[in-house]
Amino acid sequence: MMTLTGLVGASIVIFSTIKMNDINLYSSSLGFSTLLNAIFNKRFDRRYLTWVIGIFGTIASMLGILDNFIGFLIYLGIAIPPVAGIMVIDYYLLKRDRKELETTRAKGELPLTCEAFNPITLIVWIIAVIVGWLSSELGPFNADFGVPALNSLLASALLYWIGMRWQARIRGVDTVQFRKVSHSD
Numbered sequence: 001m002m003t004l005t006g007l008v009g010a011s012i013v014i015f016s017t018i019k020m021n022d023i024n025l026y027s028s029s030l031g032f033s034t035l036l037n038a039i040f041n042k043r044f045d046r047r048y049l050t051w052v053i054g055i056f057g058t059i060a061s062m063l064g065i066l067d068n069f070i071g072f073l074i075y076l077g078i079a080i081p082p083v084a085g086i087m088v089i090d091y092y093l094l095k096r097d098r099k100e101l102e103t104t105r106a107k108g109e110l111p112l113t114c115e116a117f118n119p120i121t122l123i124v125w126i127i128a129v130i131v132g133w134l135s136s137e138l139g140p141f142n143a144d145f146g147v148p149a150l151n152s153l154l155a156s157a158l159l160y161w162i163g164m165r166w167q168a169r170i171r172g173v174d175t176v177q178f179r180k181v182s183h184s185d
Contacts, residue, residue, distance in 0.1 A: 001142050024178075028053050071138060077149045078132035082125050082156030089161045113180040120163040128156035 005012075029050040036044045090096055092154040097111070104111045132152030145151070167176045 082128035085157035
C-alpha cells in the first residue's frame with residue numbers, strides 16, 4: 001500500500017481499519033449490554049463491557065480464532081435453523097396460543113404471559129443440532145449428506161411436531177400447554 005499510494009493511502013487504510021474495529025466494538029458492547037439486561041434485569045455499564053469485550057477479542061485474536069472461523073460459522077448454521085423449524089411448526093401447525101396472540105394483536109400489545117419452559121423444544125433442538133452436525137463435514141464421519149442447515153431445520157420441525165403430538169396424546173388434550181409466567185416475574 002505504501003509503494004502504490006504513499007503515506008496518505010496507507011494512512012487511509014490504517015484509520016479505516018481502526019474505525020471499523022471501533023464500530024464493531026461499540027455494537028458488540030451494545031448487544032451484550034442488552035442481552036445482560038434482558039437476562040439479569042440489571043443495567044451494565046457499557047464502558048466496562050467495551051473494555052472486557054475488547055480485551056477478550058484481542059486475546060482470542062492472538063490465540064488464532066480466525067483459523068477456526070469457518071467451522072464456527074458452520075456450527076452456527078447448524079444450530080440456528082432448528083429454532084425456526086420449531087417456531088414454524090408451533091405457530092402454523094400446532095397453533096398453540098393462537099387465540100391469545102390474535103386478541104393481543106388486535107390491541108397492539110404483547111401477551112401478558114409466556115411459557116416458562118418447554119422441555120420438548122430443548123430436547124428437539126439438541127437432537128436437530130446433532131443431526132446437522134453428523135451430516136456435515138465437521139461430524140465424526142466426515143459425511144457430506146445434504147445441506148447440514150437444512151437437515152437440522154427439517155429434523156427439528158418433524159421431531160417437534162411428533163413430540164408435541166405425542167405429549168398431547170399422553171395428556172389427553174388437543175394442545176399441550178406448559179406452565180406460564182407473567183412478564184413481570
